[in-house]
Amino acid sequence: MSQDSNPPDDSSEDRDDDLPREHFGSGSHTSSSQSTSRGSPRVGRPAGDETSPDPKKRPLGPWRKAGIGALALAVVGGGLFFFVIPQYVDRSKNGLYPLTTENIHLPVPPLHKDLFVADLHADTLLWNRDILKESHFGHWDVPRMVKGNGALQTLSVVTKSPKGQNYERNSGDTDALTTLMVAQRWPVATWSSLKQRAFHQSQKVKEAVVAAEGQLIWIQKKQDLEELRLARAEDSSVVGVWLSLEGSQALEDSLDAIDEFQSWGYRMMAPTHFFDTAWAGSRHGEGKGGLTEKGREWLRRLEEKSIIIDGAHASEATLRDLLKYATKPFLISHGGVKAVCDNNRNLSDEMLKAVAQKGGLIGVGFWSDATCGKSVASVVNSITYLVKLIGADSVALGSDFDGYVSSPIDAADLGQITAQLQKVGVPEPTIRKVMGENVYQFLLKHLPSEPAGVTDETELLESEDAGN
Numbered sequence: 001m002s003q004d005s006n007p008p009d010d011s012s013e014d015r016d017d018d019l020p021r022e023h024f025g026s027g028s029h030t031s032s033s034q035s036t037s038r039g040s041p042r043v044g045r046p047a048g049d050e051t052s053p054d055p056k057k058r059p060l061g062p063w064r065k066a067g068i069g070a071l072a073l074a075v076v077g078g079g080l081f082f083f084v085i086p087q088y089v090d091r092s093k094n095g096l097y098p099l100t101t102e103n104i105h106l107p108v109p110p111l112h113k114d115l116f117v118a119d120l121h122a123d124t125l126l127w128n129r130d131i132l133k134e135s136h137f138g139h140w141d142v143p144r145m146v147k148g149n150g151a152l153q154t155l156s157v158v159t160k161s162p163k164g165q166n167y168e169r170n171s172g173d174t175d176a177l178t179t180l181m182v183a184q185r186w187p188v189a190t191w192s193s194l195k196q197r198a199f200h201q202s203q204k205v206k207e208a209v210v211a212a213e214g215q216l217i218w219i220q221k222k223q224d225l226e227e228l229r230l231a232r233a234e235d236s237s238v239v240g241v242w243l244s245l246e247g248s249q250a251l252e253d254s255l256d257a258i259d260e261f262q263s264w265g266y267r268m269m270a271p272t273h274f275f276d277t278a279w280a281g282s283r284h285g286e287g288k289g290g291l292t293e294k295g296r297e298w299l300r301r302l303e304e305k306s307i308i309i310d311g312a313h314a315s316e317a318t319l320r321d322l323l324k325y326a327t328k329p330f331l332i333s334h335g336g337v338k339a340v341c342d343n344n345r346n347l348s349d350e351m352l353k354a355v356a357q358k359g360g361l362i363g364v365g366f367w368s369d370a371t372c373g374k375s376v377a378s379v380v381n382s383i384t385y386l387v388k389l390i391g392a393d394s395v396a397l398g399s400d401f402d403g404y405v406s407s408p409i410d411a412a413d414l415g416q417i418t419a420q421l422q423k424v425g426v427p428e429p430t431i432r433k434v435m436g437e438n439v440y441q442f443l444l445k446h447l448p449s450e451p452a453g454v455t456d457e458t459e460l461l462e463s464e465d466a467g468n
Contacts, residue, residue: 086183090127091137095406097368103375103408108415109422111431113236116229117414118152118436120363121312121334122401123246125201126158126177128184131208132216139401139410142208142216145239148414151232151436152219152240154333156403157201157266158273159194159250165274167344167369170284172249172275195257198250202264205243216241220265222447225440242443244310244333247273248298255294258301267447268331269302270310271295271318281315283344290317296325303328306448311355312363312398319351328446329359334398336370337389340382345369349389356390361442363398367405376408380420383434392430396438 097103122140129135134143145153163174181190181197189196209218217228219242228240243265249272251257261269271277276285279295291299299322302309309330311319322330332355336346346369347355352362364382365371371378386395397417399407409416414435421431 086128086180087137089180090129093404094127094138094402096139096410097374097406097408100375102373102377105413105416106419106423108419111422111428112415112418113149115149115418115432116152116232116436116440117148117150118154118397118439119150119401119411119414120154120331120361120396120398120439121156121244121365121403122153122399123156123158123403124401125155125204126180127402131204132212139399139407141411142212142239144410144412146237147412148410149236150239150411150414152228152242152439153411154244154268155205155241156244156246156333157198157250158246158403159197160247160273160275162275165284167284169286170275170282171286172277193252194250195252195260198245198261198266199264202243202266205241205265209241215239218242218265219443219447220267222444222449225443225447229440242267244268244270246270246310247277247313248279249273249275249277251279251298253278253294255297255301258298258305258307262305262307266307268308268310268333270312270333271298271314273313280318280321282318283313283315285315288315288317290315291321291325296321299325306446308443308446316351319347319355323354323358326358329361329442330355331360331442332362332398334363334365334370334400334403336365336372337382337385340385341370341372343369352386352390356394361394361396361438362386362390363396366399366401366407366409367403369405370400374406374408376416376420379408379417380424380426383417383421384424384426387426387430387434392433393438395434397435 099105124131124138124140127138129138129141131141132143133141135141140153158177160172161176162170162172163176164170165176177197178191186200187196190200205218209216215238217224217231217238217240219225219228219240225240228238231238245261245266245268248269251261271280271291272282272285274282274284276282276287276289278292279298280291281287281289299309303326309322309326309328310333311322311330312333312335314322332347337352338346338348340346347362355362364379364386366379368374368378371382373379373381383395401407401411418431418435421434426434
């Protein structure tokens with residue numbers, strides 16, 4: 001998740017909510033004269049008075065009317081909170097830049113169908129969308145991935161975002177996501193536990209894989225990656241996904257929790273997101289320090305388990321420590337080039353070279369703060385700059401789909417990147433590497449060989465008791 005505009009604030013109506021609407025009507029109060037079987041007027045009603053009200057049908061008093069009105073408002077408000085606002089936030093914040101003379105769509109070249117296309121970052125699991133069904137808003141789902149000939153998507157899990165989130169300085173004392181979890185009707189346990197939020201999102205992937213009946217392959221080990229490649233040779237509609245944790249605050253300061261996250265299918269972790277953690281300083285945090293002593297142990301354990309490191313939001317000091325202490329290459333899953341787009345979100349040429357020299361990959365983001373543009377051409381401009389700076393073997397796609405940012409394309413139009421790369425004269429071997437071959441080879445080298453499996457245990461049940 002990046003910062004195109006602030007995330008929904010937990011303190012106001014910036015969230016999503018839902019309750020069924022009910023319709024309240026008032027019946028008419030009419031009466032007619034009634035006679036006894038002998039034709040005489042009813043006792044207690046003056047003879048000939050045909051309009052006297054029935055005492056059993058009293059008009060509503062002001063307090064009853066106010067109560068019904070308040071109930072109606074509560075039901076309508078609940079409906080807005082739970083059903084309307086969440087989708088509105090998703091639609092409005094995960095949008096597409098309009099097509100303009102600069103952001104135009106080109107014919108997709110035949111080469112694109114022959115590519116293994118991989119993207120290193122999408123925050124789609126944060127939103128209440130069925131990833132197996134095509135949505136008409138947001139950026140990523142399996143049907144649109146198939147349309148764009150996408151082969152492999154990194155699904156990143158966001159668990160906390162500070163209120164007033166920005167690129168310069170954030171505290172971890174507040175959380176703007178709790179109201180979103182409530183409004184989207186996530187299990188009660190997720191309302192107060194970052195760990196439960198990570199567990200819930202991993203379960204969404206697990207359920208989708210089961211429901212997809214072979215169309216969706218969850219990449220957890222090298223053999224899964226090879227299986228994906230073989231499956232796509234027979235059927236290009238098969239898509240692979242793998243799971244990444246955007247900020248290790250979800251470990252809740254426990255190194256032992258790494259084993260649980262591994263069992264839930266997580267194969268990449270970032271030490272920080274938008275604020276400093278017990279493990280390291282964030283590029284957008286208050287202290288912006290490096291790896292803590294506990295963070296160096298975090299690094300050691302992840303490498304021991306072949307869990308890949310993502311330095312996308314790490315501070316300069318943390319990146320320097322990763323370069324110093326890491327024994328394996330690490331990724332920058334999504335970001336930009338400071339020389340192309342000068343802001344605190346993007347990396348200097350010096351740091352980009354250092355990550356590449358260690359064998360890492362740089363995923364180029366699609367949103368405007370990463371590229372200083374709102375077109376596919378601006379994305380490709382950053383890609384070509386990087387290729388010249390660090391070489392074709394170190395560059396990848398890192399869209400930040402559904403990360404509370406707008407994008408020039410969604411997953412259905414990944415072919416536009418290929419088309420623009422061809423247009424500016426990038427040779428075919430380089431296009432193949434950047435569009436996904438680099439990611440495939442990196443994962444083939446660094447994923448574990450032995451299966452860790454996704455847990456079927458329910459010790460972290462998403463229940464009210466777990467959340468209280």
